[in-house]
Amino acid sequence: MTTPPVSCDGLLAKISAYLDGDLNAATCEQIEQHAQTCPDCARVIADFRATTGICRQAADAPLPDAVRAKAQARVRELLVRGPLVR
Amino acid sequence: MRGSEKGDNLSVTVAKPGNPHLSDATDATSAPDPYAPLVLAAALGDESAMEQLLMRAQQVAFRFSLLVCGHAEDAEDVMQDALIRTYKHVDSIKDPSAFRTWLFRTVRNACLMKRRKRVDEPARVESLDQPHVDHADGRRVGTHDVATHSKGPDDLALNAWLGRELRTALAKLPPAYRMIVLLREMEGLSTREVAEVTRMTEDNVKTRLHRARVMLRESLEATR
Numbered sequence: 583m584t585t586p587p588v589s590c591d592g593l594l595a596k597i598s599a600y601l602d603g604d605l606n607a608a609t610c611e612q613i614e615q616h617a618q619t620c621p622d623c624a625r626v627i628a629d630f631r632a633t634t635g636i637c638r639q640a641a642d643a644p645l646p647d648a649v650r651a652k653a654q655a656r657v658r659e660l661l662v663r664g665p666l667v668r
Numbered sequence: 669m670r671g672s673e674k675g676d677n678l679s680v681t682v683a684k685p686g687n688p689h690l691s692d693a694t695d696a697t698s699a700p701d702p703y704a705p706l707v708l709a710a711a712l713g714d715e716s717a718m719e720q721l722l723m724r725a726q727q728v729a730f731r732f733s734l735l736v737c738g739h740a741e742d743a744e745d746v747m748q749d750a751l752i753r754t755y756k757h758v759d760s761i762k763d764p765s766a767f768r769t770w771l772f773r774t775v776r777n778a779c780l781m782k783r784r785k786r787v788d789e790p791a792r793v794e795s796l797d798q799p800h801v802d803h804a805d806g807r808r809v810g811t812h813d814v815a816t817h818s819k820g821p822d823d824l825a826l827n828a829w830l831g832r833e834l835r836t837a838l839a840k841l842p843p844a845y846r847m848i849v850l851l852r853e854m855e856g857l858s859t860r861e862v863a864e865v866t867r868m869t870e871d872n873v874k875t876r877l878h879r880a881r882v883m884l885r886e887s888l889e890a891t892r
Contacts, residue, residue, distance in 0.1 A: 598878035602859070626885075633885050634853050636834055641854035645727055646829045652744070653726040656751055657719055665752050 588612040593623050597630055699856025704764040711758050725754040732775045736847045742782040749778040772865040837887035845880035852877055
């Protein structure tokens with residue numbers, strides 16, 4: 583069964599739902615078929631994925647050294663003395 | 669030593685948050701919850717788990733303060749608040765899987781309190797909940813650059829930590845959108861969990877996340 587085509591605007595409106603897995607299989611297929619023949623939309627999908635990847639990568643970054651050292655000192659003090667600092 | 673009388677010496681393997689979007693477009697799962705096993709072990713007296721949990725709580729507080737509220741000078745207080753509240757809360761938590769949303773709500777509230785205390789700069793106070801969107805596509809006219817507000821000696825270190833391009837792109841988002849990007853994209857919470865933390869509907873979270881992604885993509889593309 584062939585699925586009806588989706589427009590570029592239609593794809594852009596649904597792209598987050600697509601990437602988040604909120605769409606049904608038929609709609610996903612529409613989007614994938616469109617992306618196969620539309621380089622611009624294929625690039626938009628790739629960009630959205632890359633944007634999420636950049637955010638994810640940033641979340642994995644450790645705390646700056648100075649901030650981390652202070653945080654560790656606070657933890658040690660709390661575990662030794664208990665929550666008396668407030 | 670807290671909880672040591674319980675005698676449990678659990679070995680805790682902490683799941684690293686994954687990206688729900690990178691590998692499979694139809695994967696709707698949120699990132700694995702890295703906190704629940706730590707909460708469980710810490711409540712049973714595992715001091716190493718408690719240390720890891722307290723460090724993570726502070727890391728969350730630091731990221732939220734800097735990225736959503738944009739005040740480096742508030743981060744220390746918000747981190748301290750998250751540390752103490754987490755320490756006190758661990759023993760009483762009944763459902764370890766609920767800890768993650770509790771932590772983000774706690775940090776969000778601490779940031780809000782810090783903002784309300786800024787009586788000397790009322791013009792800069794922006795709601796974390798209102799998107800301040802003026803354009804139909806979600807963009808805002810004159811979005812205040814709170815996320816790059818700090819211009820002190822920490823600024824270079826913060827840019828090195830997060831990446832200047834992403835920090836600048838996030839700064840262009842309305843605060844409510846930044847909060848959703850942080851929770852959903854960076855911290856890996858599910859839509860339902862983000863809705864719980866922000867007290868928005870899931871539909872509202874999805875709409876704002878989509879607009880934020882569009883804006884982020886445009887900003888990042890402009891810097892390439």
